[in-house]
Amino acid sequence: MTNPHFDEEDEKPLDPAVAQVERRVRRLMxxxxxxxxxxxxxxxxxxxxxxxxxxxxxxxxxxxxAEAEQAVRSALAAWNADFNAGNSETICDxxxxxxxxxYPGFPERGxxxxxxxxxxxxxxxxxxxxxxxxxxxxxxxxxxxxVRLVWTLTIRPADGGxxxxxxxxxxxxxxxxxxxxxxxxxxxxxxx
Numbered sequence: 001m002t003n004p005h006f007d008e009e010d011e012k013p014l015d016p017a018v019a020q021v022e023r024r025v026r027r028l029m030x031x032x033x034x035x036x037x038x039x040x041x042x043x044x045x046x047x048x049x050x051x052x053x054x055x056x057x058x059x060x061x062x063x064x065x066a067e068a069e070q071a072v073r074s075a076l077a078a079w080n081a082d083f084n085a086g087n088s089e090t091i092c093d094x095x096x097x098x099x100x101x102x103y104p105g106f107p108e109r110g111x112x113x114x115x116x117x118x119x120x121x122x123x124x125x126x127x128x129x130x131x132x133x134x135x136x137x138x139x140x141x142x143x144x145x146x147v148r149l150v151w152t153l154t155i156r157p158a159d160g161g162x163x164x165x166x167x168x169x170x171x172x173x174x175x176x177x178x179x180x181x182x183x184x185x186x187x188x189x190x191x192x
């Protein structure tokens with residue numbers, strides 16, 4: 001290496017074929033850059049359009065959770081009234097067909113098991129069952145709602161003996177069904 005510095009006069013002209021390839025590469029780079037720029041511009045325009053047209057009062061985070069909470073509270077209150085009145089025809093209406101639930105000391109059960117248990121309890125003429133409902137919290141989002149609650153079950157012998165009560169804190173998960181009703185799809189409870 002006799003001359004470590006670059007001297008423009010030493011640069012030889014490009015072969016015409018190489019110069020043509022170089023022009024094509026530059027043209028392709030320009031097209032790619034413009035395409036990328038247009039893509040970024042389109043994404044930003046879409047984001048700005050969405051922000052500009054978003055109506056804060058029509059979003060699902062405003063009215064829908066309050067309506068869902070009220071619907072869930074109403075469903076629980078109706079079930080409680082039906083159970084305490086011994087209305088076995090509607091006693092299973094609160095539960096979705098895909099129900100799964102856990103209660104300590106028992107295997108996981110589903111819709112058929114809870115319906116059979118509730119129906120046989122209401123048909124039992126040797127004692128009466130009643131529930132008191134204490135809803136602690138309802139959190140609703142979209143088609144799901146979670147309810148933290150305490151059921152107090154009171155069992156009274158038909159012959160007038162001493163009543164037995166138990167508190168059952170638990171958590172119910174409701175899902176809005178295709179017909180618009182809210183039904184329990186999962187729940188867990190335990191006895192205090």
